[in-house]
Amino acid sequence: MPMDARDIEAMIKAALPDARVEIKDLAGDGDHYAATVISEAFKGKARVQQHQMVYAALQGRMGGTLHALALTTQAPDN
Amino acid sequence: MTDARQVIDNEVKSNDVVLFMKGTPQFPMCGFSGQVVQILNYLGVPFKGINVLEDEAIRQGIKDYSNWPTIPQLYVKGEFIGGCDITREMFQAGELQQLFADKGIKLQQSA
Numbered sequence: 001m002p003m004d005a006r007d008i009e010a011m012i013k014a015a016l017p018d019a020r021v022e023i024k025d026l027a028g029d030g031d032h033y034a035a036t037v038i039s040e041a042f043k044g045k046a047r048v049q050q051h052q053m054v055y056a057a058l059q060g061r062m063g064g065t066l067h068a069l070a071l072t073t074q075a076p077d078n
Numbered sequence: 079m080t081d082a083r084q085v086i087d088n089e090v091k092s093n094d095v096v097l098f099m100k101g102t103p104q105f106p107m108c109g110f111s112g113q114v115v116q117i118l119n120y121l122g123v124p125f126k127g128i129n130v131l132e133d134e135a136i137r138q139g140i141k142d143y144s145n146w147p148t149i150p151q152l153y154v155k156g157e158f159i160g161g162c163d164i165t166r167e168m169f170q171a172g173e174l175q176q177l178f179a180d181k182g183i184k185l186q187q188s189a
Contacts, residue, residue: 047160047164047167047168048146048158048159048160048164051160051161051163051164052145052146055146055147060147062147062148063141063147063148063149064147067148068110070110070162070163071163072163072167
């Protein structure tokens with residue numbers, strides 16, 4: 001079952017309250033998203049760890065309910 | 079260790095570059111897997127592709143092995159590098175090329 005973009009954003013923000021989250025519906029089908037997440041929490045973390053933190057926020061939905069979420073993570077520039 | 083985990087562990091440790099993917103390097107069955115294949119081919123990196131669609135135990139096992147919920151998954155010299163998004167970001171930043179150089183992976187002349 002697809003997930004609503006607002007639900008994805010809410011779950012990420014619940015785990016990373018300072019995060020700036022931008023979600024694009026890539027195919028317009030509510031099933032293929034691209035998310036950009038910017039958070040202070042990513043500072044000093046490797047990309048794999050940053051993605052793990054977002055996956056943890058999504059509580060197991062990644063790879064299951066959410067099978068197509070392209071993810072970009074970064075710490076704020078300054 | 080389960081059988082699947084042993085198989086995975088052996089592949090990861092005995093190949094310099096391994097990609098767990100959907101489909102094969104010749105016929106990727108998913109856009110994300112296909113992107114990583116394209117990047118590796120572009121760089122001329124010899125790699126072994128393992129099609130998780132052929133074995134449900136491997137498909138689930140690789141997610142448990144890396145604690146990473148999606149496929150593809152790229153491993154270099156036994157180290158988990160990331161999925162499609164990370165591989166692409168690293169490639170675009172030149173970091174992937176650096177990683178292969180640092181790990182002593184010889185690149186073939188790309189066609």
